Structures are given as C-alpha cells and as structure tokens.
Amino acid sequence: MYSRTKGADTFGVSGKLWREALVMYDRETDTLWSQIDGRAIRGDRKGQRLEVYPSVMMTWKEWVKRYPETQVLAKDERARRMTQSVYADYFQDGGKIGVRKSIPELQKETGLASKEKLLGLSHDTDAIGLPFSRLKGHPVVHAQLAERPIVIAFDEAADTARAFWAGTAEAPRTFTARRSDAGLQLVSGDDVYDALTGRRLEGEGPELAPLPSQVSYWYAWYSFFPRTRLWSPEAGAVKKR
Amino acid sequence: MRHRRLLVPTAALWLATAPFAFGQIAEDRIEGDVIHHVLPKDRIPAIDEPQLVLARDAVEFMRDDEPVIGVVGPDGQARCYSAWQLDLHEIVNDRFGDQPYMVTW
Numbered sequence: 001m002y003s004r005t006k007g008a009d010t011f012g013v014s015g016k017l018w019r020e021a022l023v024m025y026d027r028e029t030d031t032l033w034s035q036i037d038g039r040a041i042r043g044d045r046k047g048q049r050l051e052v053y054p055s056v057m058m059t060w061k062e063w064v065k066r067y068p069e070t071q072v073l074a075k076d077e078r079a080r081r082m083t084q085s086v087y088a089d090y091f092q093d094g095g096k097i098g099v100r101k102s103i104p105e106l107q108k109e110t111g112l113a114s115k116e117k118l119l120g121l122s123h124d125t126d127a128i129g130l131p132f133s134r135l136k137g138h139p140v141v142h143a144q145l146a147e148r149p150i151v152i153a154f155d156e157a158a159d160t161a162r163a164f165w166a167g168t169a170e171a172p173r174t175f176t177a178r179r180s181d182a183g184l185q186l187v188s189g190d191d192v193y194d195a196l197t198g199r200r201l202e203g204e205g206p207e208l209a210p211l212p213s214q215v216s217y218w219y220a221w222y223s224f225f226p227r228t229r230l231w232s233p234e235a236g237a238v239k240k241r
Numbered sequence: 242m243r244h245r246r247l248l249v250p251t252a253a254l255w256l257a258t259a260p261f262a263f264g265q266i267a268e269d270r271i272e273g274d275v276i277h278h279v280l281p282k283d284r285i286p287a288i289d290e291p292q293l294v295l296a297r298d299a300v301e302f303m304r305d306d307e308p309v310i311g312v313v314g315p316d317g318q319a320r321c322y323s324a325w326q327l328d329l330h331e332i333v334n335d336r337f338g339d340q341p342y343m344v345t346w
Contacts, residue, residue: 004341010334012287015280035345041271053342055312061305067319072299074292079326080302
C-alpha cells in the first residue's frame with residue numbers, strides 16, 4: 001500500500017515478476033516499480049521510492065467489527081462468485097514458490113517452511129521479520145527497529161500482526177496483551193488500545209502510530225531485505241551474522 | 242594434477258556461458274536478478290475508478306473469513322479491499338480526498 005504523488009499518476013500491472021514479486025509500472029513514464037519495497041527499478045524514475053501508506057490485513061469479520069462504518073470496494077459479478085483465492089491451490093502447495101521450484105539454501109539458513117507468513121518491518125536501513133509460526137503464544141512482542149522501541153501485536157485468531165512505535169529510546173512504553181470480545185487489545189497502564197488498529201479505547205495516552213509493515217511470504221520479504229533480522233522468542237531479533 | 246585444476250573451472254565457465262553464446266536464452270536482469278516477462282502489460286487489469294459501497298450494502302457479497310486489506314484515511318474514514326478480489330486486479334488506484342494512494346497485492 002503506497003501513497004501516490006498528487007496529480008494524475010496511476011499505476012498498472014506490468015506482467016513481469018522480479019524477485020518473485022509483482023512489478024508495477026506508472027502510466028506517465030512507464031517506469032517499472034517493485035511492489036515489495038516500492039522502488040523504481042528501471043526507467044526515468046529509477047532510484048525513486050514510493051512512500052508506504054500504513055494498512056492492515058485481517059478477515060472481513062474482524063475488520064467490520066472494528067469499523068462498522070467502513071467503505072468496501074464494490075464487486076462485479078465474477079468477484080461476487082468467488083469463495084476463495086484464485087491462487088488457493090498455489091498457497092496450499094508448499095513446493096511451488098513464485099516461478100522457482102524451491103529455495104532450499106534460504107530455507108536451510110532460516111529454518112522456515114517455504115510458505116510461511118511473516119510480518120516484515122523496515123525503517124531507514126534496518127529490517128526485522130517476525131515469522132507467524134514463531135509468534136504463536138506471543139501476542140505481544142517488544143523489539144527495536146532502527147534503534148527505536150516498537151511493539152508488535154500478533155492476533156492468532158485474526159491470523160494477522162501489526163507493529164507500532166512504542167515511545168522513544170529514552171522513554172519506551174511497555175504493553176501487555178488482553179483478549180476481549182472486541183478482539184486483541186494492548187494495555188499500557190490505564191491506556192487500552194485495539195491491537196490491530198492502534199485506536200485508543202480507554203485512557204488518556206497518545207494514539208499508537210502504526211509502522212509501515214507487510215504480511216508476506218518470508219522468502220519474498222527476504223529477497224528484498226536480505227539483511228532482515230529474524231525474530232525468535234529466545235533471542236529476539238538478532239543481527240545477521 | 243596441474244591440468245585438472247585448470248580444466249574444471251574452464252569447463253564450468255563454458256557451460257555457464259554457452260546458452261548465451263548460441264543465442265538460445267536472452268535473460269533480462271535488473272541488479273543481477275532475472276526479471277521474468279510472464280504476461281502482457283495490463284493483462285491483469287488494475288482498477289482505476291474504484292466504486293465503494295457502505296458496509297451494510299457489502300454484507301451480501303462479503304464472507305466472514307474473507308481476507309481484506311484495511312486502511313484508514315486522514316479524516317478517519319475506514320476502507321477495505323477484498324484480497325480475493327485483488328487477485329484479479331493486483332492494483333487499485335484510489336484516493337482519500339486529494340491524497341492519492343494505491344493498494345497493491
């Protein structure tokens with residue numbers, strides 16, 4: 001999810017894949033842009049980068065519970081008939097990855113299954129990845145990104161995760177997780193927040209600022225951010241080598 | 242012994258470059274990684290003029306377990322896009338007032 005420059009600039013699907021991910025083009029200059037890191041990789045705008053607009057993935061049921069006034073993209077007849085992803089077979093086949101058959105070397109290095117989902121975070125030159133399999137049983141995680149404290153909420157029921165800035169290096173905030181009928185919540189002192197949107201539900205504290213993040217397959221994230229620090233419950237997010 | 246040491250890398254180099262020498266494969270690379278030309282441009286049509294409906298009108302076509310990408314605008318307006326539907330389009334060019342953004346999938 002990206003901001004576009006103000007004006008008439010729109011983007012289309014180039015039909016190309018690079019590093020196992022979608023390549024977009026802008027209709028004004030035909031420059032090619034990679035989806036994962038929002039970078040112009042070929043054309044007049046090469047070197048420019050799109051600004052990430054914070055977004056979150058969850059099920060419709062969880063989303064509409066939080067935002068009953070939400071707007072929804074209207075569906076045409078074909079979309080209305082869909083009851084699953086057109087790529088459902090692909091998602092369920094652990095052996096197929098993008099256009100490659102397998103990536104055994106990377107798998108050996110990370111110890112992750114091929115279709116494992118990960119919450120990817122990047123800021124300045126730092127990047128962290130939190131694999132969903134390792135987050136199980138850890139609804140709230142504290143970590144550092146670019147030397148600033150962050151908090152990550154993992155909602156197993158909604159099968160999604162979100163990250164927020166957690167105060168400053170001098171005054172970090174700590175949170176505990178609380179499950180309620182309204183979904184997972186983050187609690188810090190008297191302040192209670194929705195863990196997936198950062199909205200304050202109780203207390204007087206500041207709203208939580210979401211970090212630009214992506215839920216993607218770990219290999220896609222990894223191929224764009226090879227210096228990603230992978231998080232584990234035992235070691236936190238450690239530097240690579 | 243000396244010959245063997247020389248032969249192995251030479252053969253490897255030949256094998257690696259042979260397909261190009263014979264013009265069989267034209268690999269297009271960016272920053273060392275192959276860019277695969279899979280489909281014609283716009284074969285997957287991006288959505289340029291998204292039609293939005295209210296949640297109460299979406300109930301008939303949204304399913305509880307359907308994954309959505311959710312976003313909140315500068316004025317607090319929430320908006321969501323079905324990931325199943327995005328499989329067919331990959332990109333939605335949308336805006337909150339004068340702030341354009343795009344959803345990519």
